[in-house]
Amino acid sequence: MTSASIDDEARKRNAGAGRLITALGIAQICSWGTLYYSFALMAEAMRLELGWSKTAIYGAATLGLTLAGIAAYPVGAAIDRGQGRIVMSLASVGAGLLLFAWSQVSNVFVFYAIFAAIGCLQAATFYEPAFAVIARRVGSGNARRGITTLTLWGGFASTVFIPLIQFLIDGIGWRDALMVLGAINIVVCGGLYFFAIDPAKDYVIPVRQPHEAPPLAGRKAVAWAMRRPVFWALMVALVGYEAAFAALTFHLYPLLLERGLNTAGVVTVLAVIGPAQVAGRILIMMFAANAPIRRVGSMIVIAFPLAVLGFALAPPNVAIIAVIAAFYGGANGMITIVRGLMVPEMISRDAYGAINGALVAPMNIMLAISPLAAAWIWSATGGYDAVLIVIGAGACVLCVGFWIAAALSVRKVQS
DSSP states (O other): OOHHHHHHHHHHHHHHHHHHHHHHHHHHHHHHHHHTTHHHHHHHHHHHHHOOOHHHHHHHHHHHHHHHHHHHHHHHHHHHTTOHHHHHHHHHHHHHHHHHHHTTOOOHHHHHHHHHHHHHHHTTTSHHHHHHHHHHHHOGGGOHHHHHHHHHHHTTHHHHHHHHHHHHHHHHHHHHHHHHHHHHIIIIIHHHHHHHOOGGGSOOOOOOOTTSOOOOOHHHHHHHHHTSHHHHHHHHHHHHHHHHHHHHHHHHHHHHHHTTOOHHHHHHHHHHHHHHHHHHHHHHHHHOSSSOHHHHHHHHTTHHHHHHHHHHHOOSOHHHHHHHHHHHHHHHHHHHHHHHHHHHHHTBSSOHHHHHHHHHHHHHHHHHHHHHHHHHHHHHHTSSHHHHHHHHHHHHHHHHHHHHHHHHTTSOOBO
């Protein structure tokens, strides 16, 4: 094969990968918007109509997110086997049907059953499976730009869907709004995942020489990774991150009200976080596109305890707290990229889906537990001071865990 034909083949592959990432990006906006950001708005509408307590409604979300964490590994392993198209497209169709079922709910036990199933399907429709699809398409060693670009798309989910969902609830009611969201999952997400993901175009792993170790796969890959201290250090870091992030995300609104801001001020502060996440990801693309992810992550994690300290000590001034929120949002946007790239760059370039699924499973479970734990601490102490101390501790665990992982990963990863 001539160099010209090799270059032409590379251009075709890059163009195809670009179309894949665009399709995944649009689908991710819709998946996150309909299956994650919709919940808070629907929960309030359900509470007013059905008379259920907030605790009962949010308990369903906790159950779903817990099951999403448990399902992360089998989903990742299936994508490693080339089943990304069927996994993500069928999961979106199933999620759409479950949203239809949710729209008809009037019994809390049925609601919990529906959300248990939705949680399992979230594991097959959010960032982690999409990251694994990209890694399989272009090779995990070449996935950095694609994963970064995908997170830029996903950053617009709340911006697009929160006002859209509120408009639908105000116009046609929460039940019919869920029907619309279900149709979006089936038609848009299911269609894009099915037609864009083509296993026949996946990156072909070069044949290894007899003296080279065979590629890792499935449970063997996870077992290999679990024998590496860097795997456990990253897991500790991710659990600390999710403990801080989830608690702060779900409680920032009442926390800022308690700190003395009025409702308009709190909304202004919260509106800053989404755009700041996108801005943070753009900064990485511009200034750290090729920097080792261990160095990038080691600097980013410092922002989280500083942000928590800022929220704890800042006076009730909208401008000051908005700056802190932008700082926090930018760091959170960047850490999503770190999450997507730490497996191939710090652990192994083989079996991305399986290793990443096993690594993030405890993090996803913490996502479910942390908001409820924060609510319990608030109830027990009568304020958010103790909650902020615990959130700050989680942010410090993130820093220490990632710094240890970065030191351990200086050694060459398995490739």
